[in-house]
Amino acid sequence: DGEPSEQWEEYQGAPTGADLECEGWRQEAALRMLNNNLDPEVAEKPEELVVYGGTGRAARSWDAYDAILSELRSLADDETLLVQSGKPVGRFRTHERAPRVLIANSNLVGNWDNWDHFHELEAEGKIMYGQMTAGSWAYIGTQGIIQGTFETLAELARQHYDGDLTGKTVVTAGLGGMGGAQPLAVTMNQGVCIAAEVDEERIDRRIDTGYCMEKADDIEDAIDRAEDAREAGEPYSVGVHVNAAELLETMLEQGYVPDVVTDQTSAHDALEGYYPDGYTVEEADELRADDPDAYLEASLDTMERHVDAILELQERGAIAFEYGNNIRGQVQDHRGMDDAFDFPGFVPAYIRPQFCRGKGPFRWAALSGDPADIHRTDEAVLELFPEKDHLRRWIDLAQEQVQFQGLPSRVCWLGYATDSEEHTERARFALRINELVAEGEISAPIVVTRDHLDAGSVASPNRETEAMKDGTDAVADWPILNALVNCAGGADIVSVHDGGGVGIGNSLHTNNHVVLDGTDLAAEKAAAVFTTDPGMGVIRHADAGYEEALDEAAHSNVRIPMYDE
Numbered sequence: 001d002g003e004p005s006e007q008w009e010e011y012q013g014a015p016t017g018a019d020l021e022c023e024g025w026r027q028e029a030a031l032r033m034l035n036n037n038l039d040p041e042v043a044e045k046p047e048e049l050v051v052y053g054g055t056g057r058a059a060r061s062w063d064a065y066d067a068i069l070s071e072l073r074s075l076a077d078d079e080t081l082l083v084q085s086g087k088p089v090g091r092f093r094t095h096e097r098a099p100r101v102l103i104a105n106s107n108l109v110g111n112w113d114n115w116d117h118f119h120e121l122e123a124e125g126k127i128m129y130g131q132m133t134a135g136s137w138a139y140i141g142t143q144g145i146i147q148g149t150f151e152t153l154a155e156l157a158r159q160h161y162d163g164d165l166t167g168k169t170v171v172t173a174g175l176g177g178m179g180g181a182q183p184l185a186v187t188m189n190q191g192v193c194i195a196a197e198v199d200e201e202r203i204d205r206r207i208d209t210g211y212c213m214e215k216a217d218d219i220e221d222a223i224d225r226a227e228d229a230r231e232a233g234e235p236y237s238v239g240v241h242v243n244a245a246e247l248l249e250t251m252l253e254q255g256y257v258p259d260v261v262t263d264q265t266s267a268h269d270a271l272e273g274y275y276p277d278g279y280t281v282e283e284a285d286e287l288r289a290d291d292p293d294a295y296l297e298a299s300l301d302t303m304e305r306h307v308d309a310i311l312e313l314q315e316r317g318a319i320a321f322e323y324g325n326n327i328r329g330q331v332q333d334h335r336g337m338d339d340a341f342d343f344p345g346f347v348p349a350y351i352r353p354q355f356c357r358g359k360g361p362f363r364w365a366a367l368s369g370d371p372a373d374i375h376r377t378d379e380a381v382l383e384l385f386p387e388k389d390h391l392r393r394w395i396d397l398a399q400e401q402v403q404f405q406g407l408p409s410r411v412c413w414l415g416y417a418t419d420s421e422e423h424t425e426r427a428r429f430a431l432r433i434n435e436l437v438a439e440g441e442i443s444a445p446i447v448v449t450r451d452h453l454d455a456g457s458v459a460s461p462n463r464e465t466e467a468m469k470d471g472t473d474a475v476a477d478w479p480i481l482n483a484l485v486n487c488a489g490g491a492d493i494v495s496v497h498d499g500g501g502v503g504i505g506n507s508l509h510t511n512n513h514v515v516l517d518g519t520d521l522a523a524e525k526a527a528a529v530f531t532t533d534p535g536m537g538v539i540r541h542a543d544a545g546y547e548e549a550l551d552e553a554a555h556s557n558v559r560i561p562m563y564d565e
């Protein structure tokens, strides 16, 4: 990719304040969010344009990054910029209500939709891995996933324990951009976490930013410290500099069985995300550069041991689940492990009932850069939904324990639920924020976006749509309809990606942004998009026959043609 762009060196994050570089706030929001994705405080390897999740990039090359910025600066209020796999490729006059930026990343035609073909094209500079929020400029750092991880573990605790994780130990691995949220999400649920990570700097980074408490000297030390905390019933987290497979195998040898075992290494990408055992990070990076085939074999060998150990721990009584990195799919496809799917994915196990009601990780960032603006939005969400005790608990915890990274941002799970009001939960919130911007109570526009992992925006048979009730796990019409209807609703940025989370060929998913600048136009867009977007979650799951979705549709008047009451 060459040397980093001089512009990026100068920005070092999103520009803030009320002065615009672009012709309008919608274009400005795109420029700020792109730079926020590449803020050294937010991204994992910004000097390589890598934001998170293995090689998830924000732009295809530094030239493409510079070109995107220059297009955004001159883009008129009635124009739309097209970005194909991280490179600006066209610009058309559309109309003011249309999106300002449309993005398609990493998409390949079915029969060619695999890592081999992708890597050939990537090496020639013709395609880019967009992950989920990397290539769609919606990543906000580890703070973006923390509530999802917290909710997943809270649901696990509700299903298996007394509602929290007091006196329970969760063993996991991967302290990267997303996985780094795990230790804090465990301690927020009062539990104890041991996390393996091969890259010591990542452990240090999570400790520096308050996501992990301590670093152990070795496996023995990690277990001792964790056991002390568990016996005392204290929340505690510790990172240990070791390969995940080695950690779990050592635990098995010692007869140590944690309460919960999961994993968030970047196993979706065996070549550039997952590290084989027996090598330091530097040695493994050299092997990858010198002999990628040997790296792949070694990486898959370790993954096989890793999954074997998870299955054995499950056999011995641990609760095991896959945390959305496709490690089961990898060893099933490449090592013929027939029992890999004997432990469930986190969506069917803990999250799907929320998706049925259109609930998902809704997030917003303050374009001013002023934390006070996010604190005002925190108040607004609690004023709007005073009956939601869980939401209050989340906002209190986030204010106490989650540090801002880059633009001040907040995540919370809101859904459809009109509750006899005119608008959905998400739309009510967005419309209120738009009013606060108009009234000057919030100092600059707020941009609202979300994870691609949402109620009605993903087809991913090993993750979000694993084990659908009607067997439609691989039907990808739904995310495409999601992107189309959000364009029709007037979202300001809309993106469609392949492969995020679970790797090329394994998923299709979409995202959108709406800029709340206090205008009537923003209110119209917000009312439409924050109805269509969670609404897709309700209709997708109703179509698959989920009772919760049918119930939500009935209560919230979601029209589903051909559904006979």
Ligand code: NAD
Pocket: 044, 052, 053, 054, 055, 145, 148, 173, 174, 175, 176, 177, 178, 179, 180, 196, 197, 198, 199, 202, 242, 243, 244, 245, 264, 265, 266, 267, 268, 269, 273, 274, 275, 276, 277, 302, 323, 324, 325, 326, 453, 500, 501, 502
């Ligand atoms: P990342 O690439 O930023 O971090 C992965 C980390 O795993 C790195 O720090 C790496 O050093 C470490 N690692 C790799 N192999 C290892 C091994 N064998 N043992 C120990 N450590 C190892 O990725 P991320 O953004 O944290 O995402 C992690 C995975 O989780 C990805 O597959 C991603 O797609 C998936 N994911 C899940 C969710 C979710 O909600 N469940 C959300 C986003 C991403």
